Amino acid sequence: MAMQQFVAPVTWRTRFGQRLVREGIAALLIACTCGALAHAQSLQLELETLSGPDWSVRKLQLALQQGGAARLGLQGLVAQGRAWGDLTLECKRFTMDRSALNCADGNLEGKERWPLSFTADLARKTLSLRVAPEAGEEWRLDITGVDWRIALQNASVARLAPLLSGAIKPTAGRVSGNLHLGAGRVDADLRIVDAAFADATGLRAGEKLQGRLTFDATSHPRLGAAAAPADWAWTAALAWDKGAVFWDPLYLAHEGAEAPHRLDARGRVTAGRVVVEQANLEWQTLGRLSGSLDFGRDAFDLGSYTVTGKGLNLFELRALLPQTWLDDKRLGDLDLKGTADLALVGGIRGVEQFALALSGVRLHAAQRHLGIDNLAARFDYRSSGREPFLLSIDALRLQDLRIGPIRAEGELRDGRLYIPNLIAPVLDGILALAEIEVDRESFSLQGALTSVSMEKLTAALGWHPLGGQLSFVLPHVSYARSTMAVDGALLFKLFDGDAQVDAMRLENPFGRTPRLTANLHLKRMNLEAMTSAVKFGTMTGLVDLDVDGLVMENWQPVSMDARVLTSEGAFAKRISQRAVQNISSIGGAGAGAAIQRSFLGFFETFGYDKIGLSCKLRNGICEMGGAEDTASGFMLIKGGGLPSVNVVGYNRFVGWQELLDRIQAVIDGNSRPVFQ
C-alpha cells in the first residue's frame, strides 16, 4: 500500500497560556511523529513557548525527513533553574517506524558540538545513546526499562560541572569505567585520571588526582513498612594513587611514589540519613584509621561519629600544623617522631571522649633550640567521669638548658585535667609544681623553684653571665579569658636578695600584643655578685630595686616608677674606678663634672655613702633622679669615707631608648673614659 502523503508540510504555531506537563508534550510529539510520520515523508513542528513544572523553552522547532535528516532546535532552554541557551540536535541519517527511532551521524550543538548517535525502541523501552565529544572520549548510555548502564571512556568530568548544584565543581579530569543504576541496585567502577576540582574561593581544591572508585548499593524494603522508602546497603572503596588536595587549612599530597592511600567503607542509607557503619583509611605513611559516622542526606548534619587509630606515625601530623609554623624558618626543620593511639567519640553535643596515648615522642626544632626527648603520655578525656592521666618526659630542652626527667600522674575529671604534683630537676635545683588544673580555656597552678646557680642558668640559656642563685615561690597562678594573673606575691631570691612581684597580670600572653602590669621589689641585693657578673666594675654593698606601676607592652616597658638605691643599714661600701666611670656614663653628659680628676687617679676604689638612680618613665621619656637631689642636678653617687667620690647627673630627661643604649654601651665595655 502506498504511503499516505501530506499535501504540504504542516506548521503548528501554538502559544501555550498554561503549563503543559512533560508527559503531555512527549505524548504529543510521539503522536505527531509516530502516528503521522510513519505515513508521511516529512514533518515540521514549531512551538513558540513550551514549559513544564521546572523547565521551559522559548521556541521549539522540529523538522523530520523520513530516511533523511532530522533537526530539533530548542531556544532559550531553562531547566532546573539554569539557562542552557540554544541547543540543536541534528541527525544526518534519521529513520523511524512505529516502534523505533534511529539517529546516525548526529550532532548535539550548544556551546560545543558533540557527535552522537542513538537508537530508541519504544515498544521494548530501550534506548542506546553514544556521545563522543572528542576523539578518544565516549559517553555511552544504555537503558532497558528501569535499568540504566553508563559506560565511560576518557570522559571529561569537567563537562558535568554545569549539571552539578554543589559549591565544589570538577574542573578537569578523565573518567573511564562503568556505572549501573538498576531496580534496587546501583554499582560503579570508575578510574579517575588527572582530575581537579575547586570551589569558587579556591579554599577547597584538588589537582592531578588519580585513583579508582568502586561502589555497590542494594535496596532492601523495610519490613512492615511497605509504603516507606527502602533502605540501601552500600560498600565503597577509594584508592588514591596520586595528586594533591587543599581543604583549608589542610594540604595533603600524594606524590605517587608509594602505594595508594585507601579508604574502604560500608554502610546504609535509611530514613533520610547516610550511615557509615565502618570506614577504614590506610594512609601509607601515617597508619590506619577506622571510624564510623552518620549524617543527614540533605542537610549534611553530623550525628554520631567515632575515630580510632593505633600506632600512628606522628611525623605525618606535621600536615595538621598551621602552614605558617612550618614556613617559619625557625620551625621548618621541625623533627617529629613517635607514635600515637587515639580514640575519638562524638555526637551532636560535641566530643564525648578523646583518648590519646603517645609513646616515644621526640620533637626537635634545632634552629629554635627547642626540644622534647622521649615523651610518653596517656589521657582519656570524657565529657563526664574520671580517668587517669600519665605523663613522662626524659627532658625538655631550651637552648642548652635541660629540664627533666619529668613524671606526673593525675586524672581527667569531668573534662578537666588535675595533676597534684609535678617534679622537674632544673640544673642544680628542683622545679616543683602543684595543684595543676587545665581545661580547654584556662589553667591554674602553684609551685616553687629551689636554688639554681645563676651562673649555670645563664650559661645554659646563652645569656650574659650572672652570678648568685635564683629561687622562687609561685603563688596561685591562673589563666583565663586571655589573661594570666598571679594571686598574691611571686617571691624569689636573686643576688642574695629577696624579690617580690605583686599585682602581676599578663594580658594576651600568647597573642600579638602581650601586656604585663606588675610591681617589683628587690631588697638587699648583693652588688658584688651583680657587678662582677656584668663586668661593670667592682662594687660592694647592698641595693634595693623598686619598680612601681610597671607596664610592659610587647615585653618593653612603657610606664614605670623605678628606683635603685643603696639599702639601709651598715655594710661595707666600696666602688671601683671602672664602676664610677660606668655610672657616670649612664648618667649622661656632664655626669662626671664633680669628679676631682687629679686626685682620684691614684686610687682603685672609693668609699661611698649612697648610690641611687631613678627613672619615671612616661611616653618614652625617662625623668631621671639619683640618690639625692642637688641644687642643679641629682647625685648618682654620694661619696663617703676616704677616698670618696661624688657623681652628679644634670640631664633630668632622657629618651628611654637612649638610656638603654647607654646601659648597653657600658655592658659592651664601650663607655667613654672619665679619667685620664
Added chain:
Amino acid sequence: MKKLLFVLLLALSPLAALAQANLEINTPAINGLKQAMAGRHAQLAAHYGSGAIGIARDGSVSLRDANAVPLPQRAAVNGLLGAENADRAALYKEIARANGKPEWEAEIRNTFAQRWAEKASPGWYVQNAQGQWVKK
C-alpha cells in the same frame, strides 16, 4: 550663635575626634606590629600583583581568588593573611588605646582602610564602597 552651634557640633562629631587622633603614635606594641607587618609585606606583594588577594574596604586583606595561587602554596598564603589581619586588627586597637580613646577603634580602622587603598600599587585589587573588587 549659629556659628557657635556649628563649632560645637563639629567638635562632637567622630570625624573631629579622629582628626585629633595621632595615627602615627608609637608604642612598643605598635612598633612590634608594624615591624611584623613590614616583614610580611614582601611575601604578600606577589599575591597582590597576581590578584589572589586584595585590599578590603574594612581595612583588612582578603583572599579574592585563591585559585590564582598554586595549590601547594595556598595554605601558606591563607596563613599569611590570617597573621596580617590579626596584626592589622591589633594595630587599630593599639593606636586607639595609645590615644587614650579605645572607642575610636572603628574610625581608625576606616581611616586606615582608605590609606591602604590609596597606597595600593597599580594592578592591585581594591574593594570599593559597594564591595566590588576594582583593579587599580
